[in-house]
Each structure stands twice: as structure tokens, then as C-alpha cells.
Amino acid sequence: MIAETRLGHGDRAHDYYSRINPSAREEIGDLHRCEPYVYAQMIAGKDAPTFGEAKNSWLTGTAAWNYYAITQWILGIRTSLAGLEIAPVIPKSWPGFTATRIFRGVVYRIAIERKGDGNRIALTVDGNRLRATLCLLPRMDGRKFRSRVF
Numbered sequence: 001m002i003a004e005t006r007l008g009h010g011d012r013a014h015d016y017y018s019r020i021n022p023s024a025r026e027e028i029g030d031l032h033r034c035e036p037y038v039y040a041q042m043i044a045g046k047d048a049p050t051f052g053e054a055k056n057s058w059l060t061g062t063a064a065w066n067y068y069a070i071t072q073w074i075l076g077i078r079t080s081l082a083g084l085e086i087a088p089v090i091p092k093s094w095p096g097f098t099a100t101r102i103f104r105g106v107v108y109r110i111a112i113e114r115k116g117d118g119n120r121i122a123l124t125v126d127g128n129r130l131r132a133t134l135c136l137l138p139r140m141d142g143r144k145f146r147s148r149v150f
Contacts, residue, residue, distance in 0.1 A: 001069040003090035005076070013074050014091040017066065039063050077101050077110065080134070086123055087133040088112050108135065 004013035034054030041056035071079035077089035096113040
């Protein structure tokens with residue numbers, strides 16, 4: 001998923017996420033035989049006698065890695081020493097999303113809105129357009145900022 005976002009392929013990144021998302025398997029719960037909210041280490045393939053059955057749930061770091069891939073690369077809200085970077089790579093079918101992120105005592109209210117082909121990013125903070133995807137940190141005084149990405 002992360003590699004696809006690095007290449008700018010939001011649809012592919014989201015497709016990979018959707019394929020392994022536990023909640024997407026609810027309709028095959030009897031076959032899957034695993035909690036519907038848990039990632040499994042593996043799912044038996046077509047040649048296995050227990051095809052479709054999940055194995056070794058709760059033993060994997062998949063949930064943490066998926067959270068990281070989704071929030072920091074598909075939604076594109078990630079931190080660095082210099083500040084908060086907002087660089088979403090979302091599927092073409094998404095019109096956008098909103099998020100609130102508290103980072104170093106500062107509240108960022110983020111609105112992502114797709115305009116046109118959605119391949120370019122314009123970031124505004126409190127109505128001021130930035131040239132990059134990085135919100136440089138203001139003084140850490142607990143202020144709230146509104147960010148928009150088009």
C-alpha cells in the first residue's frame with residue numbers, strides 16, 4: 001500500500017487495503033472462521049482442505065502496519081521533525097475527507113477536497129496557501145488551525 005501511494009496510485013493502494021480489511025470478510029464469516037475485526041496471519045488458499053479459513057489471528061503486526069499505511073500514506077497525514085505533512089493519495093472515487101490531528105499541542109482541522117483530476121495538491125492553512133505539503137510548526141501554544149488540501 002505504501003509503495004503504491006509513493007507512486008501516486010491511490011486506487012491501487014486502497015484496493016490492497018480493501019482486500020485484506022477484516023470487515024470486508026463479514027459475509028464469509030462461516031468460511032473464514034475468524035473474528036470479523038481481526039487480521040489473520042494467513043488465509044488458506046484454494047488448494048487447502050480448509051480453503052478460506054483464517055489462521056493464527058491475533059499473532060500479527062498487520063493491524064499496526066495497516067493503520068500506519070492508511071493514516072500516514074493513503075490519508076497522507078504524517079509527522080516529521082519539521083512539522084505536519086499533509087499529502088493524501090486517495091482513490092479517485094473519494095471526493096475527499098476531513099480529519100482532526102493533534103500534533104505537538106496544536107489542533108489541525110484538515111479538509112481534503114478533490115478538485116479536477118486530483119493529481120496536484122494545494123495546501124492552505126488558515127486561508128494562506130503554502131507552497132509545499134508541510135505545515136511548518138507554529139509556536140506550540142495550543143492554537144487551532146484549519147487546513148484545506150485540494
